[in-house]
Each structure stands twice: as structure tokens, then as C-alpha cells.
Amino acid sequence: MDEPKEDEISLVAEREAEMVSSPDPLIPIKRKAWFLDPHPASPQEVSRFAPSMRKNVSLAHLRESKVLFRGWGSPLRRWGDWVDKLQPVYGDLWKKSGIFDAIAVSTYKIKKDHSSILGVAAFWCGETNTFVFPWGEATVTLEDVMVLAGLSVLGEPVRGSLAGEFAEIEQRMVREHRTFNRSTSKKADQSAWMRHYMEGEGDELEHIAFLALWLSRFVFPGPPIKTVKQHMLPIAIRLARGTRIAFGPAVLASLYRDLGAIRDNLVVHNSPKAEPLVVWAPFNLLQLWLWEHFLSLRPDKQNLIDNSEPRAARWHDVCRKSDFSLVHSALESPEFLWRPYMVSLENWSRPSFYGDIGMWYSGNTTKDEEVRSFAQCLRAAELVGVDCIEQYLPHRVSMQLGLDQDVPCHIPRSNSTWEVAWETYDITSKNIAFYVPPQFFKSGITLNYSIWWKECISACSILVENDIQPQGSLEDIHNFQSKVISEKKMKKIHTSPSMKRRKVEEFYDGMLSDCLVSANDSVSGDNDSVESENLQPSITRTEQLQSCATKQKEYMKLKPSTYFDCKVRHNPEASQSVKLDICETDVITALVNEGDSVMMGDSNRRNGLGSAECYLIARQPGVHIASQEAKLKLEQVVEKRMMMKAEEFQLEMQIKMLKEEVAAIEARAMDLEPVC
The missing domain is CATH 1.10.20 (Histone, subunit A)
Known part of the structure; x- marks a missing residue:
């Protein structure tokens, strides 16, 4: 890429970096990578800006939570007929205003999976406006809003006042709106509003009324419920005159705001009599996002898309009712589709920025509206909504936009006024440079990000x-x-392993030997001892020492961690055995030196207790060693277990080596030039 010009704003940085394919790196591969700006300029910036770690929400509390989704806009009974009536007349104007697909989406019935919506809200972080999953961050991006809701990310802000002829039309519509206050319902009820205007001749007044209802029910719903809002009239008038308005950031801002409200409500243990939380954002957009990105949460049935239909048509009138435990398991799984819109669907036309090769663009030369829309999705900014301003941080979820992920750095807020906030968002008059990745590019994360995320x-x-x-x-x-x-x-x-090992050896040299010596009066040469003597073959003391030392070395090499945090305690009340309590280990290996057992009686020496002993005792608190036969059986069980663990370890190493080979092959494949 050429050096950026002085007045040029670069949204993407291109550089070589050590990349890995997952948060659990094997061998990092150095390759050319593309990152969203801004990125940390120094290591000191890396550790400061981790997502806020907050208390987990239990499944029981999720089941008890009470949230009402008042903004879930389902189509009215004759809404589709009204759309079909006006589309032949105003369809081209809707395309010019960037709302053609959004109006089509409003005719679909998106059914709610309550468990999945609340389940994903439990992972929300309001400081970063992202979902913080164990495997990484993700969020609803402006690209999702464009593709799933059909809302434009380009255009004028939703806020602002009208002047001139527009103001005169507004006054006329306000008078019309007030006539509904004298009706029986005392409000501009949406059903009554539609019946009243739908009988018209399709003139501009009816069109404005249509757009006002669409905005009030599907785009910016709010209290009082099921009414046409008077403050939607200025926006409807601008649309009716062909003005393009950036509804994407405004809708996304309301979704971010209400996700934060749900998350805060979930962590507060309210009493059963507490009032339910009411949210007004169009959460059907979040439902579509979940179905697109998480395969295990999708409904079993999907629709075929007809020609020219929006992508959301595949989810029309399908249903999925999930259990909270299933949702939680699916969300914690790393099987997340970072770019679901790369998957080809019959009769669905992908936006033009999903190309076969990567391309650099400059703002002055980019005339393609869809490409500039993608550039808007890449820019960190403030999202100006109708009644809120939220921060948009795409550099935290770069892989959702097809780019590589580096450690995200902090971006200060610029939301003192909505005008200041809008200035951070609007790129219309800015000379920008950005990179559009190829359709099937497999993005990755930097080695630094992998380390940073593990620390988080x-x-x-x-x-x-x-x-x-x-x-x-x-x-x-x-x-x-x-x-x-x-x-x-x-x-x-x-607490290094060598220190732990040394402490344990000192512990066993003294405590275990003392315990066995003091057990002389408890372990007697009764019938059990005679029976064990007959079963035990004659072994010299030197052979016992050598055998014990050999076994000890083998087990220490295989699993050194089995040598710490163990204690052996003698139970003086046991007349026939020595009772050992084993804590926090799988296996205990105890070596009794020859000098530690000189005080034992002859009967015990005949049973082998006077010489070196190697007890291999499985993890089982309160095991009674009543005979030498029992000890031998325990040794056999533990040896089998240790052999199984050794085999598991070898398999893990083989799998790791295979993964490293696959990663190296993928890296070499990405470096190959495409065949023309």
C-alpha cells in the first residue's frame, strides 16, 4: 500500500505480525496482516483496556428474570397489504432513501426465543458494548444492521429540525395526529391510524402517515405502546422527500443501551414481587444475529429466499425454544461464525464489497455506495440515536469484519452533544483509506492478543x-x-515446582516414617499379619529399596505434581490397620528409609514393614491398608491408571504436533498467489 496522504484518514493498518489461529496458540506464523485502527502503540497500552470482568449470572437467576420486550415489532394484520399498495408508487423513492429492504423486513414475523436473548445479554459488557465470551469478544456491528435489518448506515442523522416547506408539512401532520387524541382511545393508536390512512389515494399525506407508522412500530418503538409517535413525523417527512437518513447507527445505539439495562437487571437479585424490566429496542434484530452466528441456536426449519428478498426472509415465521442451559453451553463454545454472510444463499445477492480479492480504496475515488457503507462499518465512532448516544468499537471485533485482531486500545468518548458525537461518525466529507478483505480470507489473532486475552x-x-x-x-x-x-x-x-518437590520430600522423610514407626503397637502380628506373611514372597531389604527407588523415579518423571500437598495421618483407634488420608493428589508415593523402621517389632519386620516400603495409594480418602495383598492390589490399580494417563499425554502431544503442522500448511497456503 502507498503511504497515506496528509489529509487522508486510514481506517485499516497493514503490517507484518506474528499471527495465530486461536486464543490457544501453537506456533505463531509471521505474515502480512490487516488491523482496524486504532491499535496499541506500546506494550503499556495493552494491559489497561481489557473488558470489564463482572459477576456471572446464574442459570437460576436467568430463569427467574422478568424482562418485557415491548419493541419487538410484529406486522399488523393488514400491514403487508399497505406495503404492497404503496410499493409500486414509492418503491424507487424507498431505494433512494435506503429503506426499501428495511420495509420488506418489517413484513416478516420474527419469533422470539426468550432464553437465547436473555442468555446472550448475560455476557454483555456495557463499557465496551461487546459480548465478552470465554473465547473472545463479539457484538452486533453496523454490517449486521445493514444485512439483517436492511437499514442504511449512510445519510443524515436522525436528529434535527425542519425548516421552510418541510416545517409547513410537519404542522399539517401534527394537526392530523392530534385528531386521534379526541378518539375513543385518546391516542394515535397504530391500528386506527392504518385504517384511517390506508383508504386514501396513495398521495403524499398517506405516504408520510405510512412512514410514521413504520418508524414508530419497527424502527424506534417507545412508550406509549402501539401508538404513532408525534416526534417521528419530522423523520417521516424527510424520508418522503427522498432524504437518506442513517438509521443503522441510531437503531444499534438503542440496542446497545437496552442490552446494558438487561445486563444490569440480571446481576441485581430482585425480589419476586419486583416490577419487570421493560425495554423498547427492536430486539428481533438481536434474534436474527444469534441465528446467523450460532449454528446450535438456529431453528431446525429455514425458508428459501425468493428473488430480490432480503436475507432476513429465511427466518420468517420459524421458531426455536431453547433451554437456558443449552444456550449457555452454545454461547461458551468457540464455534462462532465470524462471517456468516460469506455463505452463499440461493437468490440472495451479496453486497458488492464481498469480492474475490482484497482491495484498497481511497475515499475520493470510491463511488460505490455499498463499499462506502462497509467503510462506515470499520470506523470507531459515537452512534447517535433518537434518545441516546452509544460508543461503537469495531476494532474489538475485527474478525467479524474479515480483518485480523490485535489487542484493542482505548478510545475516549466524544458525546458531550449529539452534534459532537455525529462528527466522529460521519465520513461523507472525509478523505478515507481502507482495505476490503477478500470473501474467503481467514483472519486470525496476533500472538500478543492471545497472551492478553488469557490474562483477561x-x-x-x-x-x-x-x-x-x-x-x-x-x-x-x-x-x-x-x-x-x-x-x-x-x-x-x-512456588516453583522444584521448591514444591523439595518441601514434599522433606515432609515424607520425617512425617511418614514417624507415622509408620508409631504404628508399631497398632499393626500387630495377628491372623491378618500371618496371612499376609504367607502371601508375601521373600525379598531382601536391598531389593526392596532398589525397587522402591526405581518406582519413585518413574512416577516423579511422569507426574511430579503428585508429590505436593499430601498428608498422611495415623488413626490410633485402628487396631488392625494403618489409616491414611490422601488429599489433593491422584497418587502418593512414600519412601521409608531403612533407618526409620529400626524400632519396629520382629513380627512387623517379617511382614516387610521393617524394611523400605513403597505405598502406591489411589486417591481415595480414608483407605485402610489391612494386608499386604490389599497394598499390592492398590499398586496394580494405580500403575494401570498412571499408564493410561501416560498414553493420554502421548496422544495430546501427537494432536498438538498435528495442529502445528496444519497451521504451518495453512500459513503457506495463504502466502500463495491466487491463480488467474
Whole structure:
């Protein structure tokens, strides 16, 4: 790529980087990569801006939660007829205004899967406006809004006042609106509104009334329910005159806002008598997003798309009722479709920016409206809604847009006024440069991101395990997370495996030998001892020592962790056996030196207790060693278990080597030039 010009704003950075294909890296591959700006300029910026780790929401609390989705706009009974009546007259104008597909989507019935909506809301992070899953971040992007809802991301802001002729039309429509206040319902009821205007001749007044109902029910629903909102009239008038309005960012802002409200409501344990939470955003968009990105949450049935129908037609009038546990399992699984719109669907035309090869574009030369729309999806900005402003951070979910993922850095808010916020979003007059990836490009993550994300998840698990919810600003939370991670690293340094092993060896040299010596009075040469003596073959003390040392070395090499945090305790009340309690290990290996058993009686020495012993005891608290035969059986069981673990370890290493080979092959394949 050429060097950017002085006045040019680059949305994508191209550079070589060490890349891996998942958060669990095998061998990083250095290749050319494409990242969304901004990205961290120094390592110090990396650790500060992790997503906020918050308390988990239990499945029981999800089932008890009460949320009402008032903005879920289903079509009125004769709404499709009204659309069919006006489309031949105003269809071209709808295309010019960028609402043709959105009006078509409003005729589809998208059924609600309550469990999946609430389940995914439990993963929402309001500070980053992303879902924070164990495997990474994801969110509803402007691209999703364009493709699924048919809403434009280009155009004028939804806010603003009218002047001149537009203002005169507004006054006329306001007078019309007020006549419904004198009706029986005392409000502009949507059904009554449609019956009143649908009988007209299809003039401009009817068209404005149609658009006002569409906006009030499907785009910006709000209280009072099922009414045509008076503040929608100015927007409807602008649309009726062919003005293109950026509905995409406004709708996405309302969705972000209400997801935050649901998440906050879920973490507060309200009483059963508490009032339900009411949200007004069009959550049917989130339902479509879930079905597109999570295969395991999709309905079994899907529709075939007819020519020129929007993509949402495949989900019309299909149903899926999921259990909360299934939803939770699906969301925690890394089987997330980063770019579902790359999958070809019969009769569905993909936008022109889904090309076969990667392309760089400059704002001054880009005339294709769809390509500029994709550029808008790449820009981090403030989303200006009708009654809210939310931050859009696509650089945190670059893989959803076909680009590579680096550690995201912080972007300060610019939302003092809606005009200031809109300036961060609008690229109409800006000279921009951006890269559109090829359709089948397989994006990845940097090695730095993989390390950073593991630290984020590690800090989250510590907070959850200790039921810690840090308070304060977002930066305070990030500092707290960094402190927890640092303390955990220091703890690992101070408790190295060699130190653990040395402490355990010292423990067994003294405590276990003392325990067996003091058991002389409890383990007597009664019938059990005689029976064990007859079963035990004659073995010299030197052979016992050599055998025991050999076994000990083998098990220490295979699983050194079995040598720590164990304790052996003698139960003086046991007259026929020595009772051993085993804690926090799979296997215990105890070596009794020859000098530790000189105080034992002759009967015990005949049974082998006076010489070196190697007890291999399976993880089973309160095991009674009543005879030498029992000990031999335990040894056999443990040996089999250790052999199985060794085989599992070898299989894991083989799988890891195969994954490394696959990753290397994929990297070489990506470096190959495409065949013309």
C-alpha cells in the first residue's frame, strides 16, 4: 500500500505480525496482516483496556428474570397489504432513501426465543458494548444492521429540525395526529391510524402517515405502546422527500443501551414481587444475529429466499425454544461464525464489497455506495440515536469484519452533544483509506492478543471465584485486574515446582516414617499379619529399596505434581490397620528409609514393614491398608491408571504436533498467489 496522504484518514493498518489461529496458540506464523485502527502503540497500552470482568449470572437467576420486550415489532394484520399498495408508487423513492429492504423486513414475523436473548445479554459488557465470551469478544456491528435489518448506515442523522416547506408539512401532520387524541382511545393508536390512512389515494399525506407508522412500530418503538409517535413525523417527512437518513447507527445505539439495562437487571437479585424490566429496542434484530452466528441456536426449519428478498426472509415465521442451559453451553463454545454472510444463499445477492480479492480504496475515488457503507462499518465512532448516544468499537471485533485482531486500545468518548458525537461518525466529507478483505480470507489473532486475552480470562476467573466485584471507574477496574494478574504471576514464581518437590520430600522423610514407626503397637502380628506373611514372597531389604527407588523415579518423571500437598495421618483407634488420608493428589508415593523402621517389632519386620516400603495409594480418602495383598492390589490399580494417563499425554502431544503442522500448511497456503 502507498503511504497515506496528509489529509487522508486510514481506517485499516497493514503490517507484518506474528499471527495465530486461536486464543490457544501453537506456533505463531509471521505474515502480512490487516488491523482496524486504532491499535496499541506500546506494550503499556495493552494491559489497561481489557473488558470489564463482572459477576456471572446464574442459570437460576436467568430463569427467574422478568424482562418485557415491548419493541419487538410484529406486522399488523393488514400491514403487508399497505406495503404492497404503496410499493409500486414509492418503491424507487424507498431505494433512494435506503429503506426499501428495511420495509420488506418489517413484513416478516420474527419469533422470539426468550432464553437465547436473555442468555446472550448475560455476557454483555456495557463499557465496551461487546459480548465478552470465554473465547473472545463479539457484538452486533453496523454490517449486521445493514444485512439483517436492511437499514442504511449512510445519510443524515436522525436528529434535527425542519425548516421552510418541510416545517409547513410537519404542522399539517401534527394537526392530523392530534385528531386521534379526541378518539375513543385518546391516542394515535397504530391500528386506527392504518385504517384511517390506508383508504386514501396513495398521495403524499398517506405516504408520510405510512412512514410514521413504520418508524414508530419497527424502527424506534417507545412508550406509549402501539401508538404513532408525534416526534417521528419530522423523520417521516424527510424520508418522503427522498432524504437518506442513517438509521443503522441510531437503531444499534438503542440496542446497545437496552442490552446494558438487561445486563444490569440480571446481576441485581430482585425480589419476586419486583416490577419487570421493560425495554423498547427492536430486539428481533438481536434474534436474527444469534441465528446467523450460532449454528446450535438456529431453528431446525429455514425458508428459501425468493428473488430480490432480503436475507432476513429465511427466518420468517420459524421458531426455536431453547433451554437456558443449552444456550449457555452454545454461547461458551468457540464455534462462532465470524462471517456468516460469506455463505452463499440461493437468490440472495451479496453486497458488492464481498469480492474475490482484497482491495484498497481511497475515499475520493470510491463511488460505490455499498463499499462506502462497509467503510462506515470499520470506523470507531459515537452512534447517535433518537434518545441516546452509544460508543461503537469495531476494532474489538475485527474478525467479524474479515480483518485480523490485535489487542484493542482505548478510545475516549466524544458525546458531550449529539452534534459532537455525529462528527466522529460521519465520513461523507472525509478523505478515507481502507482495505476490503477478500470473501474467503481467514483472519486470525496476533500472538500478543492471545497472551492478553488469557490474562483477561484468568483475572475474570479469580474475581468470580472470590466473588469480588471491584467498584469505581473503568480505569480503576482495569488497574484492579492488572494487580490481580501480577499477584498471580508472583505467586507462581515464589512456588516453583522444584521448591514444591523439595518441601514434599522433606515432609515424607520425617512425617511418614514417624507415622509408620508409631504404628508399631497398632499393626500387630495377628491372623491378618500371618496371612499376609504367607502371601508375601521373600525379598531382601536391598531389593526392596532398589525397587522402591526405581518406582519413585518413574512416577516423579511422569507426574511430579503428585508429590505436593499430601498428608498422611495415623488413626490410633485402628487396631488392625494403618489409616491414611490422601488429599489433593491422584497418587502418593512414600519412601521409608531403612533407618526409620529400626524400632519396629520382629513380627512387623517379617511382614516387610521393617524394611523400605513403597505405598502406591489411589486417591481415595480414608483407605485402610489391612494386608499386604490389599497394598499390592492398590499398586496394580494405580500403575494401570498412571499408564493410561501416560498414553493420554502421548496422544495430546501427537494432536498438538498435528495442529502445528496444519497451521504451518495453512500459513503457506495463504502466502500463495491466487491463480488467474
